[in-house]
Amino acid sequence: MILELRHLRSLQAIQQCGSLARAAEQLHLTQSALSHQIKTLENYYDTPLFLRSTKPLSLTPAGLKLLDLAHHVLPEVERVDGQLHRHAQGSTGRLYIAIECHACFEWLIPVLDRYRQHWPEVEIDIRLGLSFEPITALQRGEVDLVISSDRRPHKSLCFEPLFDYEARLVLTHDHPLAGKAYVLPQDLADQTLVTYPVERKRLDVFSRFLQPANVEPARTRQAELTAIILLLVSTLKGVAVLPDWVLRETMSQHRLTTRPLGEEGMHGTLYATVRETERTADYIQGFIKGAKNRLNADT
Amino acid sequence: MILELRHLRSLQAIQQCGSLARAAEQLHLTQSALSHQIKTLENYYDTPLFLRSTKPLSLTPAGLKLLDLAHHVLPEVERVDGQLHRHAQGSTGRLYIAIECHACFEWLIPVLDRYRQHWPEVEIDIRLGLSFEPITALQRGEVDLVISSDRRPHKSLCFEPLFDYEARLVLTHDHPLAGKAYVLPQDLADQTLVTYPVERKRLDVFSRFLQPANVEPARTRQAELTAIILLLVSTLKGVAVLPDWVLRETMSQHRLTTRPLGEEGMHGTLYATVRETERTADYIQGFIKGAKNRLNADT
DNA sequence: CACACAAAATGAGTAAACTTCATGTTATTC
DNA sequence: GAATAACATGAAGTTTACTCATTTTGTGTG
Numbered sequence: 001m002i003l004e005l006r007h008l009r010s011l012q013a014i015q016q017c018g019s020l021a022r023a024a025e026q027l028h029l030t031q032s033a034l035s036h037q038i039k040t041l042e043n044y045y046d047t048p049l050f051l052r053s054t055k056p057l058s059l060t061p062a063g064l065k066l067l068d069l070a071h072h073v074l075p076e077v078e079r080v081d082g083q084l085h086r087h088a089q090g091s092t093g094r095l096y097i098a099i100e101c102h103a104c105f106e107w108l109i110p111v112l113d114r115y116r117q118h119w120p121e122v123e124i125d126i127r128l129g130l131s132f133e134p135i136t137a138l139q140r141g142e143v144d145l146v147i148s149s150d151r152r153p154h155k156s157l158c159f160e161p162l163f164d165y166e167a168r169l170v171l172t173h174d175h176p177l178a179g180k181a182y183v184l185p186q187d188l189a190d191q192t193l194v195t196y197p198v199e200r201k202r203l204d205v206f207s208r209f210l211q212p213a214n215v216e217p218a219r220t221r222q223a224e225l226t227a228i229i230l231l232l233v234s235t236l237k238g239v240a241v242l243p244d245w246v247l248r249e250t251m252s253q254h255r256l257t258t259r260p261l262g263e264e265g266m267h268g269t270l271y272a273t274v275r276e277t278e279r280t281a282d283y284i285q286g287f288i289k290g291a292k293n294r295l296n297a298d299t
Numbered sequence: 300m301i302l303e304l305r306h307l308r309s310l311q312a313i314q315q316c317g318s319l320a321r322a323a324e325q326l327h328l329t330q331s332a333l334s335h336q337i338k339t340l341e342n343y344y345d346t347p348l349f350l351r352s353t354k355p356l357s358l359t360p361a362g363l364k365l366l367d368l369a370h371h372v373l374p375e376v377e378r379v380d381g382q383l384h385r386h387a388q389g390s391t392g393r394l395y396i397a398i399e400c401h402a403c404f405e406w407l408i409p410v411l412d413r414y415r416q417h418w419p420e421v422e423i424d425i426r427l428g429l430s431f432e433p434i435t436a437l438q439r440g441e442v443d444l445v446i447s448s449d450r451r452p453h454k455s456l457c458f459e460p461l462f463d464y465e466a467r468l469v470l471t472h473d474h475p476l477a478g479k480a481y482v483l484p485q486d487l488a489d490q491t492l493v494t495y496p497v498e499r500k501r502l503d504v505f506s507r508f509l510q511p512a513n514v515e516p517a518r519t520r521q522a523e524l525t526a527i528i529l530l531l532v533s534t535l536k537g538v539a540v541l542p543d544w545v546l547r548e549t550m551s552q553h554r555l556t557t558r559p560l561g562e563e564g565m566h567g568t569l570y571a572t573v574r575e576t577e578r579t580a581d582y583i584q585g586f587i588k589g590a591k592n593r594l595n596a597d598t
Numbered sequence: 599c600a601c602a603c604a605a606a607a608t609g610a611g612t613a614a615a616c617t618t619c620a621t622g623t624t625a626t627t628c
Numbered sequence: 629g630a631a632t633a634a635c636a637t638g639a640a641g642t643t644t645a646c647t648c649a650t651t652t653t654g655t656g657t658g
Contacts, residue, residue, distance in 0.1 A: 001377070001380055003304065003376060003380055004303045004304050004305065005302065005303050005304055006303065019633095019634070019635090020634075020635060021633090021634065021635080029616095029617075030617065030618060030619085031634080031635075031636095032617075032618070032619080032620095032635090032636080032637085033616070033617050033618075034635095035635060035636060035637085036616075036617080036636090036637090037616080037617095039636080039637095040615095045383045045384060045386070045387055046387035047383070047386060047387040047576070048576055050440075051438065051439070051440055051455075051574075052624085052625090052634085052635060052636090053438065053455060053624090053625070054438055054439050054440075057634095057635095058439045058440040058441075059440060060440055060576070060577075061386070061392055061393035061440070061443065062383055062386050062387075062392075064393075064440075065379055065382060065383060065386070066379065066383070068379075069375065069376065069379045072375060073372050073375065073376065076368065076371060076372060077302060077368065077372065078300070080364055080365065080367075080368045081300055081302055083364060084344045084346070084361055084364060084365070085344065087344070087346060087360075087361050087364075088344050088345035088346040088361075093360055093361075094360035094363075123360075139350070139352065139353060140350070140353050140357050141349075141350050141353070141357040141358060141359055141360070142357075144360065156352060275350075277346070277347055277359075305645095318604095318605070318606090319605075319606060319607095320604090320605060320606080328646075328647095329646070329647055329648080330605080330606070330607095331606090331607080331608085331646075331647065331648075331649095332645070332646050332647070333606095334606060334607060334608085335607090335608090335645075335646075336645080336646090338607080338608095339644095339645090351605085351606065351607090351653085351654085352653090352654070356605095356606095599658105600657100600658095601656100601657080601658085602655100602656090602657080602658100603654100603655080603656080603657100604653100604654085604655080604656100605652105605653085605654080605655095606651105606652080606653075606654090607650100607651080607652065607653085608649100608650080608651070608652085609648105609649090609650085609651095610647105610648090610649090610650105611646105611647085611648085611649105612645105612646080612647075612648095613644105613645085613646075613647090614643105614644085614645075614646080615642100615643085615644070615645080616641105616642085616643075616644080617640100617641085617642075617643085618639105618640085618641075618642090619638105619639090619640085619641095620637105620638090620639090620640105621636100621637080621638085621639105622635105622636075622637070622638095623634100623635085623636070623637090624633100624634085624635080624636090625632100625633085625634080625635095626631100626632085626633080626634095627630105627631085627632080627633100628629105628630095628631090628632100
């Protein structure tokens with residue numbers, strides 16, 4: 001198979017111009033070059049592609065077949081070619097986001113809604129519950145941006161801090177622990193703890209608060225959605241640990257309040273991790289900027 | 300635009316094989332050649348196309364875009380490429396037939412029905428009432444085969460005789476002229492002549508019979524379909540001139556008979572005209588053979 | 599952590615393909 | 629039938645793609 005796009009482009013030009021000479025000009029080639037090129041094809045297929053003896057020279061059935069192919073194929077090729085060029089400039093691309101924490105939806109969705117207005121061509125998706133580590137998925141090209149709070153440096157990847165947060169205990173106004181200025185691990189030993197349905201090691205409240213003090217809550221409950229967790233906290237008189245960004249408007253509606261974990265509070269930073277090669281792409285930086293400004297995004 | 304099908308083929312192989320080395324083997328290239336080729340593309344688009352650091356190496360979003368294009372485009376290209384190769388062998392092609400005489404439908408349709416069974420891939424069409432000469436249309440590649448009874452030799456075209464025919468006068472059994480063994484031009488001077496609706500010069504009865512004797516029929520009627528012409532001959536007690544092949548089974552049904560034109564009868568030959576370049580193609584020869592054997596085709 | 603192994607990148611030389619230039623051939627026009 | 633226009637052809641030059649040899653990178657192992 002010697003057929004190349006070049007041949008299709010030539011045929012299209014020949015058909016358009018009605019003569020080799022003019023087609024060659026349009027293609028920035030010499031007439032001779034075109035003649036040679038077509039002859040190669042004709043030898044390959046062992047059939048003429050156009051009739052030389054008619055005034056606006058016309059294609060043979062074989063030539064028409066190829067022209068037909070050209071009309072199908074070339075526009076698509078040009079579309080993708082253009083996309084890829086813009087892709088490199090960073091004005092378009094794929095943005096598959098992996099998030100480790102369910103709570104991130106609370107700020108992510110509004111941020112993405114806003115982002116899509118500015119970057120309409122970017123292909124967006126959110127991936128939850130990957131079969132392997134998000135970082136691995138990032139390296140394998142299955143996702144393009146990982147949002148998480150831990151930072152395990154890795155070559156070819158880079159971390160962009162988005163914003164700091166504080167994980168706080170959520171409880172009702174009239175909860176016994178509401179009387180304290182801050183809570184300690186052992187305060188939760190007789191409590192019902194409501195969490196997202198993920199492994200314990202991926203929940204800060206266990207890995208950074210309860211397990212170091214070797215404390216186990218009396219009961220645990222799981223719920224996927226933040227709204228349901230808050231509901232359960234209200235109705236079960238349980239407690240939950242959520243990042244501060246979750247707890248703004250919804251708080252007063254549910255007659256809820258928050259307390260720091262430990263005297264100092266439990267603080268963390270949320271990072272966006274991307275591949276080094278794509279870090280500078282405009283559409284990536286655009287997302288990171290939008291995430292940092294999430295507070296303004298609600299307006 | 301430097302993108303060529305070769306690049307798409309390479310990307311597809313890389314994706315399939317999961318490594319440059321194996322892909323190169325499959326493409327009958329060296330690993331180095333592939334590496335260079337991809338690098339050229341990556342420089343052109345200014346973005347990597349796949350990640351080298353994963354075990355089964357994986358494509359970047361940009362690479363996936365191209366792969367997607369490859370999956371769309373390559374099968375179509377291969378289909379056409381294959382078709383063209385067979386085309387040269389003559390097992391497939393386009394067969395647009397131009398006919399000058401309406402009566403040809405009578406034998407052409409059954410012949411084509413039979414032909415299509417043997418040459419299912421050939422694209423068939425029948426063109427009537429072209430804006431210019433069928434021969435011109437043939438030279439311009441608008442049609443591929445012309446059926447007509449006159450033979451104006453032209454370079455790059457060739458004529459294949461199909462079969463001889465005799466144009467005979469059609470009339471009812473009880474028509475006054477039925478008493479004669481043959482009719483002369485002046486016999487038609489007081490008759491109603493039913494013809495196909497085409498120019499007189501393209502009707503043999505005028506150009507070869509009436510006009511040389513400077514005779515004009517009393518009345519003329521036109522009808523597109525042979526069946527209608529026969530009907531008019533019956534009901535109007537008119538006459539028509541039709542080739543003998545039309546007049547076989549239908550004759551007795553309409554209580555019609557035929558007489559020769561002139562003492563010798565008016566004979567002609569039907570030719571299939573094709574472009575010299577396509578004459579030897581199997582699918583062309585197949586049609587010509589089928590037309591010659593039209594009598595057997597009805598069985 | 600060094601080692602070995604596998605796989606991709608690199609660089610220089612070579613072969614192939616494409617293009618150009620000059621010229622020949624063919625078809626059409628007046 | 630000469631003139632013109634358009635395509636074909638052949639040889640030479642240039643660009644492009646490929647191969648070979650080698651280096652670099654990444655991966656897995658003792």
